[in-house]
Amino acid sequence: PQCNKRTILRSATCPLILLQYKPPVMQRRTHKAVAAAAVVFLVVNAFLLWPEDTSYEYDASEHSRRLDGSLRAITPRERVLNELFKMGIRPGDPDHRRLLKARLARLEKRNEQALAHREMIRKLRNTKNIWFRRDTAQQAELEQKHAQLRELNLNNHEQKRELKVNNSESDLENLETVSICGRPTMMGTASDLALLQNFEEADTCPGENSNKLLLLQGQDQRLFGRTGNNLIEFLHALQYARDHDVQLGIVSNSWAFEMLLKMWMSVKDDDWEVQFEEAFCVKIFNSQDETETQGYELLFPELTVTEDFTKQLFLYQSERSLVEYIGHQAQYLQTLFRNYNTGVGTTESGEPVRDMCSGIKALFGDNKNAIYSVMHSRSLEEAGKTILGRLSKFSGCDPEAALHMTPDYVKSILEPLGLLDYPIVLITDGQDFAVIQRLLNDPEIAPKLRLVSEEATWIGGDFTVAVMANAFIGNPASTFSGFIAKSRLALGFGQSYLFRAKNENGEWVNTCGDTCIYDKRIMG
Numbered sequence: 001p002q003c004n005k006r007t008i009l010r011s012a013t014c015p016l017i018l019l020q021y022k023p024p025v026m027q028r029r030t031h032k033a034v035a036a037a038a039v040v041f042l043v044v045n046a047f048l049l050w051p052e053d054t055s056y057e058y059d060a061s062e063h064s065r066r067l068d069g070s071l072r073a074i075t076p077r078e079r080v081l082n083e084l085f086k087m088g089i090r091p092g093d094p095d096h097r098r099l100l101k102a103r104l105a106r107l108e109k110r111n112e113q114a115l116a117h118r119e120m121i122r123k124l125r126n127t128k129n130i131w132f133r134r135d136t137a138q139q140a141e142l143e144q145k146h147a148q149l150r151e152l153n154l155n156n157h158e159q160k161r162e163l164k165v166n167n168s169e170s171d172l173e174n175l176e177t178v179s180i181c182g183r184p185t186m187m188g189t190a191s192d193l194a195l196l197q198n199f200e201e202a203d204t205c206p207g208e209n210s211n212k213l214l215l216l217q218g219q220d221q222r223l224f225g226r227t228g229n230n231l232i233e234f235l236h237a238l239q240y241a242r243d244h245d246v247q248l249g250i251v252s253n254s255w256a257f258e259m260l261l262k263m264w265m266s267v268k269d270d271d272w273e274v275q276f277e278e279a280f281c282v283k284i285f286n287s288q289d290e291t292e293t294q295g296y297e298l299l300f301p302e303l304t305v306t307e308d309f310t311k312q313l314f315l316y317q318s319e320r321s322l323v324e325y326i327g328h329q330a331q332y333l334q335t336l337f338r339n340y341n342t343g344v345g346t347t348e349s350g351e352p353v354r355d356m357c358s359g360i361k362a363l364f365g366d367n368k369n370a371i372y373s374v375m376h377s378r379s380l381e382e383a384g385k386t387i388l389g390r391l392s393k394f395s396g397c398d399p400e401a402a403l404h405m406t407p408d409y410v411k412s413i414l415e416p417l418g419l420l421d422y423p424i425v426l427i428t429d430g431q432d433f434a435v436i437q438r439l440l441n442d443p444e445i446a447p448k449l450r451l452v453s454e455e456a457t458w459i460g461g462d463f464t465v466a467v468m469a470n471a472f473i474g475n476p477a478s479t480f481s482g483f484i485a486k487s488r489l490a491l492g493f494g495q496s497y498l499f500r501a502k503n504e505n506g507e508w509v510n511t512c513g514d515t516c517i518y519d520k521r522i523m524g
Helices: 015-020 024-049 076-086 096-125 136-154 156-161 169-173 190-195 227-244 255-260 272-280 288-293 306-315 322-338 358-364 383-395 407-414 433-441 459-467 479-490 514-518
Strands: 212-216 247-251 282-285 373-377 424-428 471-473 500-502 508-510
Touching (some): 076 096, 212 288, 227 306, 227 322, 272 282, 272 322, 282 288, 322 479, 322 514, 358 459, 373 459, 373 479, 407 433, 407 471, 407 500, 424 433, 459 479
Parallel strands (some): 373 424, 373 471
16 A cells, blocks of 8 residues: 555555656656657658549639549640649639640640651651662663762762872872762772862861870769760860860870770770771870879860860861861761771770661661651751851851751752752751651651651661762751761762852852861861
């Protein structure tokens, strides 16, 4: 009896009860902790179970929701209403009806464009190969027309007469041409030598006696621009080294190798570094520390961010004459295309490379003499108008025509060349569907439009399809188009149409020749 709640803490005779009994203060703390845990449990589960993206705060007249006891996808109208509700805009607010109508219209337009785009892709990829001729006589006629177009493209006979090199006519006839994907180029021909007839290349590599080093390094994902820009940046780095007689270096795991080896000069054996160094007169380093141990002085050490460094390369302007500049750049491009990837080898990091001929093979199979043209449609978002507007002031081209690629613009190029009877391969970023829709609505162009199959299309394959075409229609505001046009000129092809405008008679004409793509006064 003396061992009760009041005496237990002071009693020495109730040890068992003392062990089993908890003071009132401790009991209250335990109860509070349990209660708090229960509250937290209920709150968390309430948030997990309640569909937070669904709002039932709708106007009474909104009957689109059918609570029939089955789960279903939320309708577009309900999604828009939810978005407005989360923004604090409820039925009855002044702007509710206007915003609801505008968002629904925008959503409907986006859905229509997506559906039309999918339908266009399906139609183009299911179109039969109309250029396939079984009649041998007709095939021979096509091949003869192909040869005539090649000769027309380069004005081969005229260039042979003007050739100023110390070679006999028999030597010129024995020159070995270079083929890409089984299609002939003019590399190594009289036309190729005519292009470079006033160009004298030094026998030595730049920077052989210099300790100054222009180093391409960094693995940053943020470079200045996309692949077209990055290729120009590499070519400008080679040009800078030549102009200033400094050594060009490339770190083996840099952005430059990551970009280049996917398309050209893949790693096939142990001496690939030696081959690359000899081909481009560069030095390959494993790290920047290696450059310091060899006593090199880095140029532009203040440009520690790769994006800033590549921007400076992109903006670089050589002080050499246009003939010299074209000569250097053409040789760099020829070196790349002499070593295009065929699906054999890897990148520096060990990634398997793809076949640069994949697009041509997907379109034409084994037909090496297929005649076709390529259009590159690129909107460049809002910047496209600004860039093309600036280019038009110096080149005389129309400030918007290359963006819109209207049917009459395209036909004004292809019809005089006799190419409206052959496939027109379309390369596009898909951002301006109106361009594609206009072409599909034209009865002459639509049957000839082609797209590379989805499994075969990639940037390297698209490059090669365009470079090897009988004619190329591009957008001078796009560095992708610019690189294609430069490569075509380096490989001996004409018929690159980037600078066009209407004359006083309303006819589309060229306002600038093929070499304009290299002219710094025009391209900046």
